[in-house]
Structure formats: structure tokens, C-alpha cells
Amino acid sequence: MTDRLKIEGLSKRFAAPVLNQVGLQIARGSVHGLVGENGAGKSTLINIVSGLLAADAGEISLNGKAYPRSSRRKALDHGVALASQELSLIETLSVAENILLSDLPGQSLGIARVQSRARARELMDLVGLVEVSTDDRLSTLTLAQKQLVELAKALSMPEANCQLLILDEPTSALTGPQADRLHEIIRDRADAGLSVLYVSHRLEDVLQVCDEVSVLRDGAIALCAPCSALTSNDLIKAMSGEALMVHKDDNSKTPGEPCLRVAQLATDIFPEPISLCCHRGEILGIAGLAGSGRSELLHSIFGLSAESKGSVLLMDAIDNHEIVIDSPSQAVKNGIALIAEDRKSQGIFADKSVSMNSTVAELGKLRGALSTILPRRERQVTEELIDRLKVKCEGPLQSIDRLSGGNQQKVLIARWLQARANVWLLDEPTRGVDVTSKLAIHEQLRKLRDDGAALLMVSSELEELMALCDRILVLSNGKQVAEFQRGQWSKEMLLEAAFSEYTHRAVRAAC
Ligand SMILES: Nc1ncnc2c1ncn2[C@@H]1O[C@H](COP(=O)(O)OP(=O)(O)OP(=O)(O)O)[C@@H](O)[C@H]1O
Ligand SMILES: [Mg+2]
Numbered sequence: 001m002t003d004r005l006k007i008e009g010l011s012k013r014f015a016a017p018v019l020n021q022v023g024l025q026i027a028r029g030s031v032h033g034l035v036g037e038n039g040a041g042k043s044t045l046i047n048i049v050s051g052l053l054a055a056d057a058g059e060i061s062l063n064g065k066a067y068p069r070s071s072r073r074k075a076l077d078h079g080v081a082l083a084s085q086e087l088s089l090i091e092t093l094s095v096a097e098n099i100l101l102s103d104l105p106g107q108s109l110g111i112a113r114v115q116s117r118a119r120a121r122e123l124m125d126l127v128g129l130v131e132v133s134t135d136d137r138l139s140t141l142t143l144a145q146k147q148l149v150e151l152a153k154a155l156s157m158p159e160a161n162c163q164l165l166i167l168d169e170p171t172s173a174l175t176g177p178q179a180d181r182l183h184e185i186i187r188d189r190a191d192a193g194l195s196v197l198y199v200s201h202r203l204e205d206v207l208q209v210c211d212e213v214s215v216l217r218d219g220a221i222a223l224c225a226p227c228s229a230l231t232s233n234d235l236i237k238a239m240s241g242e243a244l245m246v247h248k249d250d251n252s253k254t255p256g257e258p259c260l261r262v263a264q265l266a267t268d269i270f271p272e273p274i275s276l277c278c279h280r281g282e283i284l285g286i287a288g289l290a291g292s293g294r295s296e297l298l299h300s301i302f303g304l305s306a307e308s309k310g311s312v313l314l315m316d317a318i319d320n321h322e323i324v325i326d327s328p329s330q331a332v333k334n335g336i337a338l339i340a341e342d343r344k345s346q347g348i349f350a351d352k353s354v355s356m357n358s359t360v361a362e363l364g365k366l367r368g369a370l371s372t373i374l375p376r377r378e379r380q381v382t383e384e385l386i387d388r389l390k391v392k393c394e395g396p397l398q399s400i401d402r403l404s405g406g407n408q409q410k411v412l413i414a415r416w417l418q419a420r421a422n423v424w425l426l427d428e429p430t431r432g433v434d435v436t437s438k439l440a441i442h443e444q445l446r447k448l449r450d451d452g453a454a455l456l457m458v459s460s461e462l463e464e465l466m467a468l469c470d471r472i473l474v475l476s477n478g479k480q481v482a483e484f485q486r487g488q489w490s491k492e493m494l495l496e497a498a499f500s501e502y503t504h505r506a507v508r509a510a511c
Pocket of ligand 1: 014015018036037038039040041042043044045085392393402403404405406407432434
């Protein structure tokens with residue numbers, strides 16, 4: 001039978017070669033996984049197939065016919081739907097307008113037609129965006145909600161037209177139940193004949209949802225095999241060339257003195273005030289479903305919520321006096337770092353260099369006698385950070401928006417490693433980061449803890465929290481519902497607590 005998608009000899013270089021003679025085939029109704037380390041070229045390949053980028057060489061055919069991939073419009077006309085890794089949405093438009101952007105009537109962008117709105121609603125319900133209205137402005141949504149809008153947009157192509165659905169890290173901001181829902185949709189559509197190209201760093205998900213998987217390494221396909229024959233360790237070996245070194249945490253350390261005290265913190269997100277204490281030498285995890293208030297808690301601690309009540313106190317390490325944290329500048333001045341979830345809008349300076357992005361939090365240390373930044377010193381510091389976190393880039397002067405998503409994330413972590421923060425507020429610190437780099441980041445976080453820092457960390461992956469944290473606090477629908485010490489928790493207990501404060505409808509919304 002003819003392949004739905006056939007790629008032969010595909011090559012692309014930027015400053016250095018990224019794809020070198022890549023071949024890939026996807027059958028009708030097959031879900032094909034594509035994995036590889038950060039910077040391996042997955043998004044580049046996807047961008048070429050979906051018409052966003054031109055290849056230097058190679059052939060692509062759809063249903064046996066050469067396929068002119070010269071523009072996104074043409075690719076859409078040929079039935080190639082895409083959900084991008086770095087979300088292709090417009091913040092100032094409504095949710096419905098974003099979902100139906102490629103189908104909007106040319107003359108009126110303001111979706112007057114009841115039909116269009118109903119179609120958007122149907123797609124939003126399908127992906128689980130039940131609590132959001134079609135008219136909500138995109139900029140008011142959380143990152144997870146935006147990712148669901150991106151998916152609804154990709155699924156908006158009529159099933160009869162859609163030949164190939166490409167999903168570039170579709171679950172990177174989603175919780176387990178949200179990802180499960182997407183996987184069910186993918187399997188249903190594939191059973192009806194749709195072909196899917198699925199890129200993810202969540203290797204267990206790939207093995208569960210895909211029929212076959214290809215591994216990209218050094219610009220070429222290093223392995224292509226049915227998922228039933230593989231384990232995630234096989235994939236890691238093919239991605240990096242070596243088996244994964246899993247860190248064994250001895251967990252024998254007891255946390256130090258209280259470092260950050262949050263007392264009776266209240267905003268309109270939290271129905272009851274929240275109090276917690278994070279100690280020096282401790283990683284405190286925050287678990288909860290999407291929308292449970294996890295990110296808002298970190299933002300409020302950092303002083304970003306104008307309307308919050310209660311107090312955030314930092315204990316001075318030297319004389320133990322209390323410092324009130326009530327604004328982001330106060331937080332930064334006292335060594336509190338926030339790594340925000342949405343790196344595109346809240347983390348990176350998109351048109352600036354890797355160097356500027358990694359040193360911006362601590363420029364004071366790089367100043368010379370006349371208060372000017374010392375370029376050689378800045379460069380040296382950046383090169384050390386690039387090496388420490390294995391950031392794949394051309395060098396300190398490359399613009400950060402030319403880096404792959406996972407490598408941008410590593411630069412953000414590098415920024416605060418360089419600034420030597422005492423308290424770390426981490427919102428999904430390993431989003432979009434490959435398995436090996438994720439372990440490297442975990443190691444850095446453990447080292448910070450062992451050196452006496454206090455870390456508060458939100459993650460949608462319970463496995464990540466369970467691997468890293470000394471204690472986990474669970475939020476459910478804005479309430480602090482449970483707290484577990486290491487050794488006391490199980491995945492089931494954490495999930496049960498996370499669901500505990502939701503009514504039936506709210507559970508649907510949060511899932
Ligand atoms: N526009 C560009 N200009 C220069 N280099 C680029 C550009 N786009 C991508 N690259 C480089 O190509 C390489 C592959 O990037 P790509 O985004 O395809 O990786 P990826 O496999 O999707 O990684 P990730 O898992 O982090 O998303 C990277 O080294 C990146 O820096
Ligand atoms: Mg990518």
C-alpha cells in the first residue's frame with residue numbers, strides 16, 4: 001500500500017547541518033513517533049513538512065504524489081494539520097478566532113457567524129477546554145489552556161480533508177489526565193484513517209500512543225521500529241548513544257532552618273488562605289491539576305499578584321531577621337528566582353543573544369570600573385554555563401530564538417544558576433527538555449538543595465516531583481489539601497488529593 005507520507009533524502013542546514021539525508025515513512029492510519037535530544041532537528045523536520053521552512057534537498061510525497069511544500073497555505077490545502085511546539089497563536093484574538101483562523105471568512109475576522117462559534121465550542125469541548133469561553137481573549141488563558149487551543153486549532157481541519165496531523169510536543173504543558181484525553185482523540189482519528197506524526201520527550205507516552213517510532217540523532221534517523229518491540233531505555237540509547245545514568249538519591253539529609261515563610265496568603269484564586277514553609281536544603285513540590293492554582297501560588301510568592309493579602313517572609317541567612325517580600329524587585333534583590341512556565345512570554349528576551357539571556361539577572365558582577373559590561377567576562381561566563389547544561393548553540397552571541405525549545409529552557413535555568421539564587425520558584429523547569437538534559441537539570445537542582453538553597457517546584461509530571469522532592473504539597477481547586485513527606489506518597493495518593501476539591505463539572509474542566 002502507498003505510504004501516506006514519504007520523506008526521502010531530506011537535508012537542511014543553518015549555520016551547521018541539522019538534517020542530513022533523512023528518510024521517513026508513515027502509513028495511512030498510523031501514529032508515528034519522532035524522538036531525539038534537544039536540538040536534534042525534530043521541529044526543523046516538522047516545519048519543512050508543514051510548509052513553514054524550505055529544505056535544501058530531498059523529496060516529500062503525500063499519498064504517492066510529490067507534494068509542493070512551499071507554503072503553509074499549500075500544506076493546509078493538502079491536508080497537513082500542525083500543532084506547533086512554540087504555539088502559533090495570536091494573543092489579541094479570541095479563542096474561537098484563533099482556532100478557526102485558517103478557515104475564517106476573508107471579509108470578517110470578527111466571527112459573527114453562530115456556526116463558526118459552535119464549531120469552535122465543539123472543538124474546545126473535545127480537547128477539554130470546557131471552562132473557557134469562545135470569546136475569551138487568548139492572552140487571558142494559562143499556558144496549558146493555550147496548548148489546548150493550539151490542539152483544537154490543529155484538529156479544526158475537517159476529518160475528511162485531513163491527511164496528516166503533526167503534533168510537536170503537544171503535551172509539554174499538560175497534566176496526565178489532559179494528555180490521556182489527547183491520546184484517546186489521536187487513537188480514534190488514527191482508527192478512522194488519519195496519519196499522525198507525534199513528537200515528544202515523554203517517551204512512555206510515545207511508546208503507548210504510537211505504532212512506530214523514529215529516533216533522530218546527529219541529523220539522521222538512528223532507529224525506526226515498531227513501538228511494541230521497544231522500551232524507553234532503547235529509545236534513550238538510540239537518542240544519545242549511551243544508557244541513561246539514573247541518579248540514586250540517598251534522601252538521608254534532613255532539611256535545614258526555615259527559609260521562606262508564606263503566611264495566610266490570599267488572592268481571589270485561593271478560596272482559603274495558604275500557608276507554607278520551605279526550608280534551606282529542601283525541594284518542596286507543588287502538585288495539582290491544571291488550574292488548581294500552582295502557578296498563581298509561585299507568582300504570588302514572587303510578589304506578582306497586586307491584590308494578594310498575607311505575608312511572604314524570607315529569613316536572612318546571616319542574622320535570621322525577616323525580610324518582607326512584596327514585589328518582584330524585592331524578591332530578586334533578596335536572591336529569589338522565578339523560572340516561569342511560559343518561557344516565550346515570561347522568560348526569554350527573544351531577539352537577544354544567548355549570552356544576554358543567561359547573564360541578565362546578574363549583570364552587576366560583569367561590570368568593570370566605568371560600570372560598563374565587560375564583554376570578555378560575559379562571554380566566558382556564558383561559555384561556562386553552555387558547557388554546564390550542554391546547551392546546543394553556535395555560541396554565546398547566537399540569538400536565543402534560533403535555539404530549539406529545550407535549549408531555550410536550559411538557558412533560562414542557566415540564568416539563575418549564574419545569579420546564584422537562594423530561593424528558587426520553579427514552574428515546570430524541565431518543560432520540553434530531553435530525558436538526558438532533564439536529569440542534568442535535576443542534578444543541578446539537587447546540588448542547589450545540598451548547598452542550602454530552598455526550592456519550590458511545580459510540575460505536571462508526578463514522576464518528576466516524586467523523583468526530586470523531599471516533600472510534596474497538593475493543591476486542589478485553589479485549596480491546600482494535603483502534604484506528604486518523601487516515603488509517604490504514592491502516585492494514587494497524590495492524584496486522589498489533586499482531585500478531591502472538584503465537583504463533577506470542575507473535574508471535567510481541570511482534566
Ligand atoms: N532559524 C534558525 N536559525 C539557525 N539555527 C536554527 C534555526 N532553527 C533551528 N536551528 C538550529 O537547528 C537545530 C535543530 O533545532 P530544532 O528546533 O529542530 O530541534 P528539536 O529537535 O526540535 O529540539 P527540541 O527538542 O529542543 O525542541 C538546533 O541546533 C537549532 O539551534
Ligand atoms: Mg523542537
